[in-house]
Amino acid sequence: MNNLYLKNIVTLKLDKEACVKCGMCINVCPHEVFELKNSKLEMINRDRCMECGACQINCPVGAISVKAGVGCAYAMIKGALTGTEPSCGCGDGDSGCC
Amino acid sequence: MITNKLTNLKPKCSCSGPSSTLLNTSMSINIQQTTAELGIVDHFTHLRLRLGISRYSKVDPGIYKVGNPDQDSLVFISANYVMSFNKLRNALKGMNAWIMVLDTKGINVWCAAGKGTFGTNELIKRITDVKLSEIVKHKIIIVPQLGAPGVSAHEVGKATNFKVIYGPVRAEDLKTFVNNGFKATKEMRQVNFNLTDRIVLIPVEIKMILKYAIAASLLFYFINHFGSNSNFINDVLIMLLLAIVSGTILSPILLPFVPFRAFSLKGFLISLIAILAYIAYAGLTSPYLVAGSILLFPALSAFISLNFTGASTYTSVSGVRKEMRRYIPFIIGFLTVGFILITISLVRGI
Ligand code: SF4
Ligand code: SF4
Numbered sequence: 001m002n003n004l005y006l007k008n009i010v011t012l013k014l015d016k017e018a019c020v021k022c023g024m025c026i027n028v029c030p031h032e033v034f035e036l037k038n039s040k041l042e043m044i045n046r047d048r049c050m051e052c053g054a055c056q057i058n059c060p061v062g063a064i065s066v067k068a069g070v071g072c073a074y075a076m077i078k079g080a081l082t083g084t085e086p087s088c089g090c091g092d093g094d095s096g097c098c
Numbered sequence: 099m100i101t102n103k104l105t106n107l108k109p110k111c112s113c114s115g116p117s118s119t120l121l122n123t124s125m126s127i128n129i130q131q132t133t134a135e136l137g138i139v140d141h142f143t144h145l146r147l148r149l150g151i152s153r154y155s156k157v158d159p160g161i162y163k164v165g166n167p168d169q170d171s172l173v174f175i176s177a178n179y180v181m182s183f184n185k186l187r188n189a190l191k192g193m194n195a196w197i198m199v200l201d202t203k204g205i206n207v208w209c210a211a212g213k214g215t216f217g218t219n220e221l222i223k224r225i226t227d228v229k230l231s232e233i234v235k236h237k238i239i240i241v242p243q244l245g246a247p248g249v250s251a252h253e254v255g256k257a258t259n260f261k262v263i264y265g266p267v268r269a270e271d272l273k274t275f276v277n278n279g280f281k282a283t284k285e286m287r288q289v290n291f292n293l294t295d296r297i298v299l300i301p302v303e304i305k306m307i308l309k310y311a312i313a314a315s316l317l318f319y320f321i322n323h324f325g326s327n328s329n330f331i332n333d334v335l336i337m338l339l340l341a342i343v344s345g346t347i348l349s350p351i352l353l354p355f356v357p358f359r360a361f362s363l364k365g366f367l368i369s370l371i372a373i374l375a376y377i378a379y380a381g382l383t384s385p386y387l388v389a390g391s392i393l394l395f396p397a398l399s400a401f402i403s404l405n406f407t408g409a410s411t412y413t414s415v416s417g418v419r420k421e422m423r424r425y426i427p428f429i430i431g432f433l434t435v436g437f438i439l440i441t442i443s444l445v446r447g448i
Contacts, residue, residue: 003291003410006359006417027264027282028246030289031412051414052212054246068247069415070212072408073361073422076415 003048010049011067016041018063025055025064129233132162134191140184147181149301155180159201161228162187165194169235172276174265175221175245177202177210186242189269193276196233200224211248218250222257230260240265240272240280243287291411296350299409303346307402311342318444326447330387333380334440337373341395344369345402353410361410362425365403369396386443394436397429404429 012033019041026034031048034041034055053068143155157178164187173196176186183199190197200220202210210216221241225231230239241249243264251262266275266286275282315335322331349356349365356364373395382388404421407413442448 003354003412004359005413006420009416009420010414011416024251027287028243030243030267030287032284032288048412049414050412051416052247054211054243057218057248057250058246058252060252067415068212070408071410071413071415071418073404073418074408076418076422 005047005050005071007047010046010051011065012043012046012049012051012055013065014041014043015063015065018061019059020061020063022060024058024060028054028058030054128160130158130160130162132164132187132197134164134187134193136184136188140180144181144184148298149305156204157183157199159199159224161230161233162197162199164190164197165192167194167196169233171195171234173198173230173234173239174272175200175239175241177205177207177216177245179204179206179210182206182242185269186272189272193273198224198228198230198239207242208244208247211245214248216245217248218253221249221254225254225258225260231258237261238263240276242269243267243282244289289411291353293351295411296353299406300347300350303350303402303406303409304342306405307342307346311338314338318440321441322444325441325445328444328447330384330444330447333376333382333387334391334444336380337376337391337395338398340372340376341369341398342402344372345399345406348372349399349403350406350409353406360421360425361407361413362400362404362421362429365406366396366400368403369399384443384448386439386446386448390436390439390441390443392436393432394440397432397436400425401429401433 014034021036021039021041023036025041026036029049030052031045031050033043033045033049035044036042037044049066050071051066051068053066056064056066056068147155157176157180159178171194174186174190176183176197176199178199178201183197186197200210200216201224202215202220205213205215207216221239225239231237237260239254239260239262241251241262241264244267246264249262251264254260254262263280264282265272266282267289268286271282271286275286315338318334318338319331322328322334345365348368349361352368353361353364356367358364358367370392373391376382377388377391382391404425407418407421
């Protein structure tokens, strides 16, 4: 099933010049954002990116940049109220996150 | 406890003397045996976790045997959240393998990876601590794909010489993945959010909202009690229940079938339909009550649904931030005006 969230908002950027086509980003992405097309890496589903950061941290040449974080409203509200970086509530035992 | 405690790799020498000290240091790694079969206790633990009754169930970090692994057996990495660990060992049924459990503070692989506790540093540290290079001859570790947001495969390689291979998203695909020579199909790499995935999240959603729901019910009850003492209170409480059911149960179930991409709009719409249906069914005519209910209850469901972004598997930080900026002002406005109107209705019985 193709769950789609808001259009054209994610911070994902790919530097095609730097890419060495190792395929690591394709392996780690949980939403099939990348694909090798005619030996070129393309972002075929950019809007499906959930900014998990897996591709960025696993790209050996740093060709991908994305501002990673948790897409969780609860975490952001808590972060805004407590003045801290939003983080998933898993740690405090009181949220639906994960 | 799920493990038969502390089966050492080699029998420890009990004699004293200089040689034993030497031997003991090289054998000080505790290797624990585990089984692939899940028992009734495990299933009970899973149920409790699902229902949100208990949240933490930890496995001791370290190295575990499944079956009778040797120096050539595969090494699988897991979090020390009991459900992550159990799913993995269950998926390895019939295999001889090693499981290396990272210390993720009892949190599942994906969440821990997002926080970085299932991460490069912990993985490197654990490889060193358990002396993995003495346990196996090869240089391959299989890390769950959902651990990738925390783990930099090339950094781990640089630091330990172990090559990280990302396994499939779901443990049940592991065997096929291994048998296909570490090749994952597109489906194995994709995170879904199908009906079952969404339904299992409902109990925790309900649990989260429960105390606020009780507080809101009591608040309305007292407003009415010290106000008009009218029958409107029944309608208000029923609609409150409808709003909560819409937000916690109907929105997760109907998520992909409701128009709009923003979660709050989905929740708002579902709840609005339910409230309008109730108003028609109950024949409510009080203008204050009707207007207040149309504002307050759908907005309440919108807020509950907005929180479901955290449980979903596909919302991005940027997206959620945009959704919140756009709709939270409306939600707060609707809640405030709706509450005032319903209060007037309850206090004055009109
Ligand atoms: S991980 Fe980096 S280098 Fe490898 S294919 Fe993706 S963008 Fe290119
Ligand atoms: S941040 Fe995550 S979801 Fe987005 S492209 Fe990278 S791996 Fe895929």
